[in-house]
Amino acid sequence: MASSSDKHLNPLSAAGVLISLGIIYGDIGTSPIYTFRFIVGNHIITEDLIYGGLSCVIWTLTLITTIKYVYLALNADNKGEGGIFALYALVRRYKAGWVIFPAIIGCATLISDGFITPAISVTSAIEGLRALNPEISTITIISIVIVILVGLFVFQQFGSGVVGRTFGPVMLVWFAFIAVIGAHHLVQRPEVLKAFNPMYAYDLLVKYPGGFWLLGAIFLCTTGAEALYSDLGHCGKQNIRVGWVFVKVALILSYLGQGAWLLQHQGSRLGGIIPFYEIMPQGILIFGIILATFATIIASQALISGTFTLVNEAMKLKLWPAVRVRYPSQLKGQIYIPAINWILMAGCILVVLIFKESTRMEGAYGLAITFDMLMTTSLLTFYFAKSRNSTFRAILIAVVFVAIEGSFLFSNLSKFSHGGWFTFTIASCFFLMMYVLLRARRLREIHTEFVDLKHYTGMIQDLQADRSVPKDATNLVYLAVADSKRYIDSNIIYSIFKKRPKRADVYWFLHVDTVDAPYTSKYLVDTIIPKKCFFVRLRLGFKTDHRVNLLFNKIIHEMADSGEIDLVSPYPSLHKYSMMSDFKFVIIHSWASSDSEISSFDRFINQGYRLLKDHSLSTEELYGIEAANLEVEKVPIQVGPMAKVKIKRERD
Structure with missing residues (x-):
């Protein structure tokens, strides 16, 4: 029905770009809070580490986020809709039975990611209070984080229509803020621009001691990339692409600013210091912490809404047990699934109580989402090979992105014993549940x-x-x-x-x-x-x-x-x-x-x-x-x- 699908295609507009900032870019937009902190970790700060880490971040955002998702994946839309199930619906018409497995693995890992993302994002923002008061206790930070998370999940049942209209402007202020702060430090140490040379990334991964294993932390800069594709139907292809130009510039300026600050502290260790907050002038630090908290709440809200949509699609495809779905507002496409909401809330609080600090949560973060990205790559490869008759492009996608994401996965496997077991266990449970439903349905059909x-x-x-x-x-x-x-x-x-x-x-x-x-x-x-x-x-x-x-x-x-x-x-x-x-x-x-x-x-x-x-x-x-x-x-x-x-x- 042409008219039905056409109304879901969002033409390019200033309002559409603003909406995309609020809905899509929250997760990837808050990654500068913690990514470079985790890359440096307990290592002694050196030029090789700074330039290599910056170069890896810049080229990860370019290859994975820009080329794979913003360019390739957005071209694989299903009547203007994106995401793992939209892609599965596109390729299942070719009667290849295996394509269902990447879809359900991708779904399981995306949902398991929903247990860790709100927890690590909000905790990272609130830990900025230590820059104001180093004596603040871990218990106090945990309590504040849990109160915010409970409020966020309780709020879901009332709908986010009113607050949703503020998401875009808040994220616009956020990206402008981190860009200006980053640029301020960049002009003081412009030599960090050397990080655009990919050889620094190569040297870090190959020559720096244990450098390859830093990919697990580097990967965190692009963990929100899947949202660009999943929320395609809400914002439209052109709005997402134009918005990404602004977002990518802001992100890279923030990372370069942190790199410039780190150059001034060579030979030392970070300890509990967070570079993202250290580059802020003391007078506006409290504003930066409050803005970061709002940005992480928005990122969490977008992820929760995306999880509801994903589960609802899985139910329609009979890949998820039927649960009650409610429609809390008149906002098009907005749904609320009580069972999933409370399970996510309990999971997020459990993550905060188990890991306590964002540095420890980092071990649980990233492993599951690398599986999802590899599943999307496999379906994209099949899609371009079959529907576009572009065998060369399909082979190129497979070789390039399986190599890159496979490296990220291999590096992230080192996190398994440090917390990766948590999201991996959750993803495995969801996969087993969906597989049981799939197999039982096929037995019945036979x-x-x-x-x-x-x-x-x-x-x-x-x-x-x-x-x-x-x-x-x-x-x-x-x-x-x-x-x-x-x-x-x-x-x-x-x-x-x-x-x-x-x-x-x-x-x-x-x-x-x-x-x-x-x-x-x-x-x-x-x-x-x-x-x-x-x-x-x-x-x-x-x-x-x-x-x-x-x-x-x-x-x-x-x-x-x-x-x-x-x-x-x-x-x-x-x-x-x-x-x-x-x-x-x-x-x-x-x-x-x-x-x-x-x-x-x-x-x-x-x-x-x-x-x-x-x-x-x-x-x-x-x-x-x-x-x-x-x-x-x-x-x-x-x-x-x-x-x-x-x-x-x-x-x-």
Whole structure:
């Protein structure tokens, strides 16, 4: 639907660029607070370390953020939408089964990153108070950080529409501030501009003792790059690209300013000193700390909202257990997922309590996101090879970015025992959960039987005419797995005819299809028996609201207006008052039969699937179907060969 997708494409405008500053650049924009501090670490400050670290940062921002994300990834949009699932939806049409795995690994690692980013960002900002008062205790800083995080997550349920309008201007002030402060120190030591020479980066990684392992800290300068792609639909390609020119200049000036300050302190160690705050004049330090705190809160808010969007997309693709989704404001696309919100809040507080200081959190940061970047690279390579018929470009992307990001990953592996285990464990749990859902769904698809609907149209008409069978409902609506009018689930036929027969005046078979175009909202109606039996197929994008009950209600009224059906109750006592006829929904849940003889692995999958279903939102709650007119049936299906049993009859 062209008109639907067009309205989500944001043309270049000053307002659009400002919005992109607030929504997209928070995470990468606050990285100067801690990145150079972690690069230097406990090393003695030397020219080789300063120039090499600066050069690595400059070229990481150029190669990864600018070339891969701002140029290449933004060209791989799905009707104006970006992100790992938008990219997956683009490439799955080529029938390559493996592409689902980079998508779910990317999703799992992105969400696990949501547990550490707010904690390390806010903690780094609040630790700036030590520049004002070196005696401030760790307990005090932890308490302030936890209060801010709790307030941030509690606020989510009220929506961020009002505050969202202030994000852009605050981040504009932030980037201008760090650029001016950085430039002030740069003009005092202009020799730091030598860091633009990539040979300094090479020397640091190859010749400096242990230099290669500094890549784990250097990588932190680009951890927010994935947001540029994920939030493409909110801001638009051109707004993001123009905004990045300003942001990159501000970031590099901040890093160069810190480098210039470090040149004045060669031969010493940082200890607990934070270069980002040291380059600020004492008179405006408190303003810098407050502004940094607001910037990190904005960065955290954007990441939390992005996590909600990611989980919502995963649910639409049936890769995440169904959970309740709310819409806290009229702002387009804004959603709130209570379960995810409180899990993220608990995780962030746990990170603060376990690691206590941002220097220790650095060990947990970056490992998971490098996996996500590699997954995006694999899908981008496949996309350019298939859709753009550009094999050379695809090979070049694979060679260059797998080499760079593979190096970052290898370096980050050294963080595993220092905190990387935390995000890796969380990501592994999410991946296992999504894999169980994926595998269970495929088992069901393989073993769900479909029958030719035309063989049963006569039986349906005879049942409708059989007055000896009590009428179950005027309109009986089945949610169907089958996606065409030709075939129907054997379970539905079993429910209508082989259990207690269900007679109805009109039968409806309703199939919900999640399609690749993100904002599609269409439906098709096939008439099986005029006025008596219909097959309705809802085609909904993975970013649209799947409010099936409301959508179906709209469909039947449109059909009534066109004369295809009569919505007035057939009962004489109600017909004369023009009362609407009754509808009853039937949802059939299929379960693996205990008579199936399956492998231990598939049995584990089935048990995991049942556990997830027991703790997730039911189908009727997910689709908004009222319990008053609903019947849920459970039907066993064979997911393997029938178990062989032996028994012998004895005769007296």
